Amino acid sequence: MQLENSFQVGAPPDKVFAYLLDINKVVGCVPGAELSEVVDPTTFKGKVKVKVGPITVAYSGTARISERDDAQRTATLTAEGRETTGPGSARASANMKVQTAGEGSLVEIVTEYHVAGRVAQFGRGVMEDVSKRLIHDMAACIQANVEAAEEPVPDDDVSAAVARSTPAPAPQTAKPVSAFALFWHLVKLRVARLFGRRSA
Numbered sequence: 001m002q003l004e005n006s007f008q009v010g011a012p013p014d015k016v017f018a019y020l021l022d023i024n025k026v027v028g029c030v031p032g033a034e035l036s037e038v039v040d041p042t043t044f045k046g047k048v049k050v051k052v053g054p055i056t057v058a059y060s061g062t063a064r065i066s067e068r069d070d071a072q073r074t075a076t077l078t079a080e081g082r083e084t085t086g087p088g089s090a091r092a093s094a095n096m097k098v099q100t101a102g103e104g105s106l107v108e109i110v111t112e113y114h115v116a117g118r119v120a121q122f123g124r125g126v127m128e129d130v131s132k133r134l135i136h137d138m139a140a141c142i143q144a145n146v147e148a149a150e151e152p153v154p155d156d157d158v159s160a161a162v163a164r165s166t167p168a169p170a171p172q173t174a175k176p177v178s179a180f181a182l183f184w185h186l187v188k189l190r191v192a193r194l195f196g197r198r199s200a
Contacts, residue, residue, distance in 0.1 A: 001124060003111045003131045007139035010104040011146040017073040017098040019146050020107070021065060029141035031134055036060075042068075048081070050119070057118060058084045073098040088117015109135070 009016045020026055023044050027035045030048075037045040042065040049058045061081020068075045080091035092113035099106050111131075122130070 001113055001127065003113070003128060004109070005111070005131060005135040006106060006108045007135060008101055008104055008106050009139070009143045009146055011143075011149075013073055013098045013100050013105040015149075016105040016107065016142075016146060017070070017075075019142065020096065020098070021068065021075060023063075025145065026142065029138050029145070031137055042066075047084070057086070057088070059088075059090055060084050061090075083117055086117055088115070088119060090115045090119070107139070 023035060023038065027033050027046065032049045034047045034049075035044060036047060039045060039062075044063050045061070046063065047058060047060045049056055059081035061079060063077060063079035066076050066078050074095070074097045077094045077096065078092070079094075080089070082089045090113065092111055094109055094111040097108045099108075
């Protein structure tokens, strides 16, 4: 199954691209993700958890930056994992591109994925809506962190001294994702669309 997502960040493309490929920074913006080990500069091990009502589905696996072109600001990431408490599995390949958009950047991500197990019961429509919601949360987190790093340092000596003595704000992190809440959000969307068609 293929999913296409995009989002904008108010920062230069080169800095956004570098941020997205810095696993230690970006992992905090991926809902439910936890970095376990950095095997090498392009290979990482970690876990992802998704809550479905009282049930928690956790995957443990490996992700790799299989292709990277800094000049074109494109990259391909592949990942595969297995449920930690069940027979389910997941694998994905994501092609990412960062380009100039106005005074900021546009990030485009095309993902091919396959899941087996309990998560496989969700249809394409549900998966697309959930994907958009997750990308929205991740994008907001990334934008907050990148733009915070872009803030200029005051030139005034007194202001600079105060800035140096003031602790930097903690990086934004993504909130845990509840698939039950996402499902309820989708139900409300479907009902709204149904009544919208009837009233037309």
